[in-house]
Amino acid sequence: MVYNRRPNNDSRKRFEFFMKNTLQALIAQAVEALRADGTLPPDADPAIQIERTRDPSHGDLACNVAMLLAKPAKTKPRDLAEKIVAALPADANVTRVEIAGPGFINFFLSQDAFHAVIPQILEAGEAYGHSTVGNDQRVQVEFVSANPTGPLHVGHGRGAAYGAAVADLLAAAGFAVHREYYVNDAGRQMDILAASVWLRYLELAGEELAFPANGYKGDYVWDIAATLHREHGDRFRHPWATISAELPADEPQGGDKELYIDALIARARDLLGEDEYRFVFDSGLNHILDDIRDDLAQFGIAYEEWFSERSLTESGAVDKALQRLKDSGHTYEKEGALWFRSADFGDEKDRVLVRDNGQTTYFASDIAYHMDKLERGFDRVIDVWGADHHGYVPRVRAALKALGDNPEKLDVLLVQFAILYRGGEKLQMSTRSGEFVTLRQLRKEVGSDAARFFYVMRKCEQHMDFDLDLAKSESKDNPIYYIQYAHARVCSALRKLEEKGWQYEQGKALQQLGLLTTDHELSLLTSLSRYPEVIEAAALAHEPHQLCHYLRELANDFHTYYNEHKILVDDAPLRNARLALSLATRQVIANGLGLLGVSAPESM
Template structure:
């Protein structure tokens, strides 16, 4: 509906230009939702922009625009307010049409045209040196939900996990596993100081005891490679299983090693050299990142001849662009904030616009049990894994709670609250609204109502204010999705759901859906069904289930 209002305004503004010679170049038409009902269902301040550009009184311009707005089957009236705001009031037909569209084709109802041809969202790309811990899950939830939303509205989007399998950390992982293996055999063998000391490697080493004879037949080089590759494969297997159980399926798992093996690192280095953004100093090769706003220049090739992780990261993002992505979204931990400027600068140095890349920084999660902070696992004495918390509270609670605050805000995750089956628990509150809808519809069938007859319902019987408020909220669902594609604020979707659930629970408490009046019952069942459809659709984007019973 917002798009419909936008088109009405756009045509009126063009008429103002063509018929009255108004200057309307570079005018941005923004259609907003007023916070107060008396100002209508939609509003625009476009008249104020045009008035300033043409040195005319804003109200005069607003009145002229209103005169050129063509009659709409969905607009009851248009009013000029304040200095020149144009307010639009929808008629009942707009509300009834919303219900028809939702039930007819929800896929079409949420579909939004995209200006981007191919989008990639890379998220959750942790070092494969240990199990996925609970803090990683927040970035995973944000990235996965955003990608789900983009796919849901029909955008060509891929989810990608970047496997950091080429750095020194993988060598240390192999050495750490070897140390644990030797310890199990009774040798006094120390885990490298900078290695990985987690309990999980002891468990992994136990699996290798039955391969003792095979391992003893290897020379030192072969052993080093074997333990490195075994540890890497097992860690990746564990991460993939954990993510799958968390409801995340990637389209691509991309190996950092391939960038070196396929010559992409050398290729990007040569482009940067040719474009004049590298220089040598102290035996190292540097990137002139200060030319792009960075606080200091960055090393690409160290004095020992080895490529830095930063160089591989530039090569990786060039590879993304070469694969045809025209919008690249990375979800990083907030501790990587210093990398943003230099990487965007590198993209510019390669000859591409910096806004092809968007980076979402995600703050840490503090795990709570009531008022008590939990810092380590009681089971292992190690960091707390996603798997461990999911076993206790379930996937739905984790995903929903992790989306309740903006990424740049630190999040407290209260396990006790997440386990509560009451309206205090936000995910329970929303899921209960969906289950309540399903229960009402099932109850109607047991009382003899044929849900196939809902298409024939007289929607004009939905006259109550709470009914109209509910329908208006449903009408705004695709608009909320579209807003998120611009702001990337996926946390707005759970808040939309909470608001919709509050309206629905309030409506249910105020009115009897199934009554003696058969025609009114059918109309109200249509409304209930539409609420069910939208809640289920939004929850699926968030990766949260929509139970029919609770």
């Protein structure tokens, strides 16, 4: 991905729509003048906001400063607006200033002010829309982090698409982004996977046995077991009679499936020995992790780091975190377990760090992990979690507080599940039965582009209906198709240009931008100039859906324009100007889709 490549510092900032800054400066001068003559009190120093108007009759840009200052000035907003306008210095790009509504100051801009965006885009290329607001702050974005106990399913897919888009947006906004996957390669769930693999292996080796109720029953477990059996024969084989001797009853026999699987794991460790057990364990872990890596890579997602939970135990980081909590007096022992006084730091209740059997909990590792993140010097840490984990947020914050770290550095972004629909019917999904729609299956069905786009089209905390038929459809109903088609249309026009034996001459084209005067052209130019603002807003708010909506609107502006005006006209200067506008549009669409991990095809 190209989005970590940063353009030159000196060339970045100016891609923002310069008129906003210009008007801000003009208003500031006017306010200063009114302070000097006593119209405004000396301490009047408002945040001057310039916003884009929704209605063209309100001009191009508007300022609400008169309404903000009306009270301190003890003047009616409209009267104050008049005085501000009277004190406003002239500017060549501003053709008209009006006062409207409750006291808005509306600015009408010259066409030249809009044309300027074309050379900006064409010169900046892939970097158009990048900014420096992030100021090279180091941000770590942790996302997906699914347990490697099975393939990624469609729930993980949304977190993947969302996390990747947020990371890429932040990079474009000038943050130094570190993408990370936290690999839960320790803990009970992984032991259950290891036991499941081992039992399937034993079945392949010829043992007749009862598979545990709580084991992983997916077909991929058979695959792992088959590899193990093929490569190692009977190396890990033990008679089922020996294994099952004196184990507690499993659920179907009226026992507790949790107790049973734990006893089975203990038996496996005992019979295999720690090294051989670890071998079986790792064969499962590595197989699934490879699958996840491959799956995400094909989904266009790359990480800077895959962080191992086990490494936290092995490096002593977990012990260190526990020791710090103990030393600071935030723990106590009860019923043989070590508890953290998280309720003292905003959590609902206290939490266990070390179980009475001596094992540390997942929470203990997670404290160590977050401590490690902050020790690595990140200015901000973002966790993307499934919304069903929201109850977990207060305890992690509590731990950071107790450790004396700043919990404000942590943002937890919760992603709701997506519900898939096909043929108007809701697809049932259940991880329990081992029958679920995997991310792989989804990608295969609708393609990576549509999946990436659909996943981030909605606000992350919004429940989402994912319409598979729509994602596959090849028409304007499908937003991804619609946007990509706008890009392809420009490419098509360029091919046509070549067929006609004409050439696009950019140097000349940029001299002819004054010929772009129609409403459609100006509105397209306005949309193009908004792009950097959209990227900045979407990045800071962690809301890629803003970019999705923008791209659809931009595509609409282009299609409308394209339908209404011929690009490849005989008049060469006009043709060049229109091609320049089209190429700028193509660039912005490609940039925007790129940030979302979606391709921009030249034809489709």
